[in-house]
Amino acid sequence: MIRTLIVDDERHAREELEVLLLELGDIEIVGTCANAMEAVKAINHERPELIFLDIKMPVIDGFTLLGMIEEEIMPYVVFVTAFDEYALKAFDEKTLDYLLKPVDPQRLAQTMKKVHGALDNNEKPALPQAQINRIPCTSVNHIKLVDPQDVEYVHSDISGVHVFTAEGNYFSELTLKVLEGRAGLLRCHKQYLINPAKVDEIIPLENGMAEIKTIAGARLPVSRRCLQQVKAAFGLK
């Protein structure tokens, strides 16, 4: 059973693909999502092995979505699109396969063969290394795209990841790991990322730890493990 996620902003498209996949068998549909935010959340929670991904979706398209997924949990990706072959060409090596809408069941069967082949050979899914230039966040029924440069710091706790900016704080589905690597933020603690541009002061503490004061006045802990790295980022020894 291949754990599979379907991402498409059209209900009929999701349903149809689901039906076709179930007809082929050996598939477990772990979820269907209507947009990228839902998809990031589902991937982080369900850890699917395979996603069928529509390219044209509201706010964040399929390509951008892939850049928001952690390397370790990256699934195999099959793009499903109506008419974006030209765009896919540029993405070719990074995806396992692509399908054209309307989806032909026979073509889908071929795709599944490829997936099985890759799984059997234990191939690693390709990882698109894209910079994130907008961090998708949610705040009360509203989607907010935050420019990483506007971020002051990011904090994760049991309830999720919180992005703090001068304008306010938002909830994001993206993990700290993704944001650290691709949004230009610096890890200062297991649960904190800091935007180096917003650091006002680094105050050393006794036990090999430190504290960062941001321009806005927030105080963040710097863990012993991260101190070296933080110092290096500012050219300090």
Next chain:
Amino acid sequence: MNEFLNLLQQMSIFLIIAYLFSKSPAFKALAGEVLHFKHRVLLYCIFTGFAIFGIYIGLPAYDAFADSSPIGIVLAGLVGGPLLGLWVGATAGCYSLYLSGWSELGVISLVLAVLQGGMGGIVCNYYQQRGKSEQLFNPLVAMSVTCAGVGLHLALVLLLAGEDIVAIAVPSPLVLPTLLANSLGAGLFMLMMRDQKRMIDRVGVFFSARALRIAERSLGIFGRGFNVETAKELARIIYDETGVGAVGISDRERVLAFVGQGADHHLEGLAIASPQTRQAIDENRVIYADGVREKFQCALSDNCPLASALIVPLRVDNEVVGTIKLYEPQDRLFMNLNRTLGEGIAQLLSEQLLRYRYENQKTLLTKAELKLIQAQVNPHFLFNALNTIIAVVRSDSDQARNLLLHLSNYFRKNLKRSSDLATLEEELDHVNSYLVIQRARFGDKLVVDLDIDPDLLQAKVPTFTLQPIVENAVKHGISNMIGGGTVKISAHRNGKKMVVTIEDNAGFYCEKLSSDGLGMNIVDKRIKSYYGQPYGTEIECVPDTMTRVTLSFPLEKVVQP
């Protein structure tokens, strides 16, 4: 009696000189309004010669005082201005001084001659400043000025030299004939010059009229393109109006039209054979074979009657697109005038071709843009629609059938928009098919709100004015909203306008709207080209809130009472 004969004799000599002068190229200098330095020098020589000659043909018995030199001097001032008058007077006066053996009498002569020239010049200035230069050629003016000049002459002699000299120099019986001879001579001279000048003017007018007529008749012909048909029409006009032996028009490769002598072998459609034409095209210059020094060589037939030719390239943006050729047969000279005319015509036609090309490109562009909008019936939409329908078939075959009918209606309307105007109802039907399919795709995410004044359903609007804007609202607006949105379409009267608005609550494509990749410009352009500048599209966009496109039409024109 003797004096009278002498007088006649003098006048005839004047008239002969005047006639010769008016026929000479030197006279052309006078025909123009403004005299160049070169012309002044020429006139100086002529009038000086004239004045000196007048000294000799004067009544021989009475020395310098009864001569005819004042005519030349006064006329010089009259036609050439004070400076010329003074110079001619001074020169002629010096000469008389020399002739008189440096006598007292000669000095007076010199002073007088200079004064006479000055008088002519003052009159000349007077008339020119009042913008009545044509009066300078009035024989009566010339007569009076000369009369005054000679009168001054006599008066001065009285003043300066005392009575005895006057008695010797100008015996009273001769005062009258001298005055008469000079005045009449000057008057007649001027009369002849005036006639000649008028003739030149008339010839000029005639040719200007001819050039204008050609321009008028040929105007707009090349506006219909540069092809065999228009070339024929033009060749015929040029042939008729210039009266040359033959006229040919070619493009870069072949003869498009040929009228006149030699048309039996200069056939339309033949490749260009004459090396001179090729040369005109390749070197982008006018080739003139005058038939004497350089002959036009017909490459097609030895019996070709044509011997001289003017070959003018037709240029568009300095690129040769063809030639116009004027020919004269062996037995006729190529008139200089036709040469000028030919080059002028080619210039005129080149301008027209440029204009044609520009207009052509403009309409082509609009057509291409319209085609583009139609082609933007994008595959994305088609395949997504099909994908949706395939899914719907499983659950609701009636709905699927309905969607397919809308899809075919949508495409049929897209493909078969040959007419330029459609009723608002037809446009809305087209839009509706599109929206029905999009609603099936997006479900609750797309809400459509229609508010149409039923009286306006029969209003005629240019095709494809609503469709692209509604598509933009869905494609770039609602379909990009996570939670979905509403498209509002309304049509109502607003004073003397019919106003159609298409509004979405996404407000997503403000930037794209101003840069226009969305075919919004062409909708605006089309409405304006149908109904004029005050109508067209108007865009309001509040980011993340709404986009509203307002189309306005003149109510009285779109709604037939």
